Amino acid sequence: MTDFAMRRTMMVDTQVRPSDVTKFPIIEAMLSVPREDYVPDAKREAAYVGENIPLEGGRVMLEPRTLAKMLDAVDIQSDELVLDLGCGFGYSSAIIARLADFVVAVEEDETMAAEAQANLSEHGADNVAVIAGPLTEGNAKNGPYDVVLIQGAVEAVPSAITDQLKDGGRICCIFAEGMLGTVKVGYKIDGNVVWRHSFSAGAPVIDGFKKTREFVL
Numbered sequence: 001m002t003d004f005a006m007r008r009t010m011m012v013d014t015q016v017r018p019s020d021v022t023k024f025p026i027i028e029a030m031l032s033v034p035r036e037d038y039v040p041d042a043k044r045e046a047a048y049v050g051e052n053i054p055l056e057g058g059r060v061m062l063e064p065r066t067l068a069k070m071l072d073a074v075d076i077q078s079d080e081l082v083l084d085l086g087c088g089f090g091y092s093s094a095i096i097a098r099l100a101d102f103v104v105a106v107e108e109d110e111t112m113a114a115e116a117q118a119n120l121s122e123h124g125a126d127n128v129a130v131i132a133g134p135l136t137e138g139n140a141k142n143g144p145y146d147v148v149l150i151q152g153a154v155e156a157v158p159s160a161i162t163d164q165l166k167d168g169g170r171i172c173c174i175f176a177e178g179m180l181g182t183v184k185v186g187y188k189i190d191g192n193v194v195w196r197h198s199f200s201a202g203a204p205v206i207d208g209f210k211k212t213r214e215f216v217l
Contacts, residue, residue: 002036002044002045004034004035004036004047004048007036007047007048008030008031008034008035008048009031010048011030011035011048011050011064012027012030012031012064014050015050015063015064015065015068016030016064016065016068019065019068019069020069020072021068021069021071021072022072023071023072023075025098025099026068026071026072026095026099028098029095029098029099030064030068030095032098033091033094033095033098033123034123035047035048035064035091036048037119037122037123038061038088038089038090038091038094038116038119039053039061039089039091040053040055040089048064049063050063050064050065051063052066052202052203055088055089055109055112056109056111056112057109057207058204058207059086059088059109059152059204059206060152060203060204061088061089061091061092061151062092062151062152062201062203063201065201066174066183066201066203067092067095067151069183069198069199069201070149070172070183070198071095071096071099071149073172073183073185073198073199074147074149074170074171074172074185075170076096076099076100076146076147077099077100077146078099078100078101079101080100080101080146080147081100081101081102081103081104081142081143081145081146081147082096082099082100082102082103082104082145082146082147082148082149083103083104083106083138083139083142083143083145083147083148083149083161083164084096084103084104084105084106084149084151085106085135085138085148085149085150085151085161086106086107086108086135086150086151086152086206087105087106087107087112087113087116087130087151088107088112088116088151089112089115089116089119090105090115090116090117090119090120090125090128090130092105092149092151093105093116093120093125093128093130094119094120094123094125094128096128096149097120097125097127097128100127100146100147101127102127102128102129103127103128103129104128104129104131104139104142104143104145105120105128105129105130105131106130106131106132106133106135106138106139107130107131107132107135108132108133108134108135109132110132113130113131113132114132116130117130129142134208135150135206135208135209136158136160136161136208136209137158137160137161138160138161138164139164140160140163140164143164143165143166144164144165144166144169145164145165145166145169146166146168146169146170147169147170147171147172148161148164148165148169148170148171148172149171149172149173150171150172150173150174150206150209152173152174152203152204152205152206152209153173153174153175153176153181153202153203153204153205153206153209154173154174154175154176154205154206154209155175155176155205155209155210155211156209156210156211156212157171157173157186157193157209158208158209162186162188162193165186165188165193166188167188167189167190167191168187168188168189169187169188170185170186170187170188171185171186171188171193172184172185172186172198174201174202174203176202176203176205179202180200180202181200181201181202181203182197182198182199182200182201183197183198183199183200183201184196184197184198185198
């Protein structure tokens, strides 16, 4: 029988802590949430590897280091409402649920959305609502949000999403830049989002988050 608890501790000790993630709530969440229960069945043995795990539709489940550093950068508080875009099978939302007051998780793949809700319910994460719908639209109905996280890379963030961010709120995502990517945190100040570089990480660009190409004749 695989000792996933031991692998979970090793993941935190070798991937998360050495990446300057020191906030206790993040460490505790990553030690507590069984990552192996939030990956496709065929990928359970790879649940704790230090790389992105492929999902359907060219998407990925972000590697533990990247997710942990994104959470460290946005510094979620216990009274905040978080929008988690592209939750996959629910792992990121399960982690965020231990940090935030409530999480609205959006997943456009209906099968993954249903499995995410089942996984989260099974593990008692009752402060998460999983919504099946286009990631590019966010979920304005339940906003505005204190924090928005996008679980994958983008070339551009639609205004429909930044509009759902509270003034004073934060948004975090990976911007695809050539072969590498840069994680940036956006701060909404007086209606405008100001982006700041945080760290380097890579992931495939999510459909709908590519820049519109302009053709010049």
